[in-house]
Amino acid sequence: MxxxxxxxxxxxxxxxxxxxxxxxxxxxxxxxxxxxxxxxxxxxxxxxxxxxxxxxxxxxxxxxxxxxxxxxxxxxxxxxxxxxxxxxxxxxxxxxxxxxxxxxxxxxxxxxxxxxxxxxxxxxxxxxxxxxxxxxxxxGYNLRDVDARKSRLIIHEKIDEKLSDGLDLYRDYQLSGDPKKLLKSRNSLSGILSACQINSEYSAITSTLLLLNPQFIDLMNKIKNEGVWDDVMKNYFDMALSSSFPVKRDEYSLVKSL
Structure with missing residues (x-):
């Protein structure tokens, strides 16, 4: 919500x-x-x-x-x-x-x-x-038969998969020096962030799951360090932060410094 x-x-x-x-x-x-x-x-x-x-x-x-x-x-x-x-x-x-x-x-x-x-x-x-x-x-947000809960689990898996793909592309870039690999890695991250926008389905839960994923922090920092983090991605990220659910303090340590 x-x-x-x-x-x-x-x-x-x-x-x-x-x-x-x-x-x-x-x-x-x-x-x-x-x-x-x-x-x-x-x-x-x-x-x-x-x-x-x-x-x-x-x-x-x-x-x-x-x-x-x-x-x-x-x-x-x-x-x-x-x-x-x-x-x-x-x-x-x-x-x-x-x-x-x-x-x-x-x-x-x-x-x-x-x-x-x-x-x-x-x-x-x-x-x-x-x-x-x-x-x-x-x-019944946490009940097995509720569409939102079932989608939550699918979103969790897709985010993890997409972030893994983005990190693999970044490693390929490091090995090959091919700038297209870097851009593909950047675009992979941008695509995930775009799914966190308020007009996207399940934007609150998507934003929360993304921000809590350690792979996101890793990939975002790599993209920033390469200088290809742009204003569009920053705006996407800011919207994800505002759309996400608050989380318990122990989990929040992953994102509190972003």
Whole structure:
């Protein structure tokens, strides 16, 4: 989960339109919020990802559902209230179900900074506040059947593999002196960093796993020492730092000096 900015409500949601949609829902109980004039700008606020787990919900095998942060059956007056609409994948929306956030609050990435509610440790997301703890349990971030957890393990393996490839290319450069090998090593690292950007799927966990990998520190220092670390990579790196989960102090020693 990353911090999101909602911005102003769409022009479509005028006071008159909101009242019309509320009246329509009261009589038909149909999903009046599932309209492109609402869902499209809502998708734009989350870079096409689920706000709760960062799974892509761009229609390529997974579709966005509109979650009502305050459950619609308890708050019918908020069914098309812009501040109450959360873009969600089906899995997270199903798990949230009829949960009452007024009784047991959860992290709302539009209102809360997730970095203040979660830390990362040993491939697990851990809640460190009541909101964080409730969110971890509600969405099952560490359960085997959850897409985000399964993807976490795959991301961990891919990062390690890509960093190993980058280091191998750098060793080839040292042996051959071929500048193309150095550039390929640099581009390998840049490619991994690009996957940490806020518009990328699972950017928070990807950033965290990359920064915690000792091979990343090694390869980054080599690239910097060769003078081919550029502004684009620096910006990617800064974004990875801001997107990553806080980690326990013993692990953080790897990245605290970067």
């Amino acid at each position: 990353i911090k999101l900015e909602r911005g102003g409500k769409p022009d479509y949601l005028t006071d008159a339109k909101i009242q019309h949609l509320k009246n329509r829902y009261a009589t038909t109980k149909t999903s009046v919020w599932s309209r492109k004039s609402i869902t499209k700008p809502l998708m734009n606020t989350c870079f096409g990802k689920c706000a709760y787990c960062e799974k892509l919900v761009n229609g390529n095998g997974s579709y966005m559902e509109v979650d009502h942060y305050r459950y619609k059956d308890l708050h019918e007056d908020l069914i098309v209230e812009w501040s109450n609409l959360i873009p969600s994948c089906k899995q997270c929306n199903t798990k949230k179900g009829k949960h009452d956030v007024d009784i047991n609050p959860i992290v709302n990435p539009y209102d809360d900074n997730p970095n203040e509610h979660f830390i990362y440790h040993c491939l697990r997301i851990i809640g460190i506040t009541p909101k964080g703890e409730m969110s971890v349990e509600l969405f």
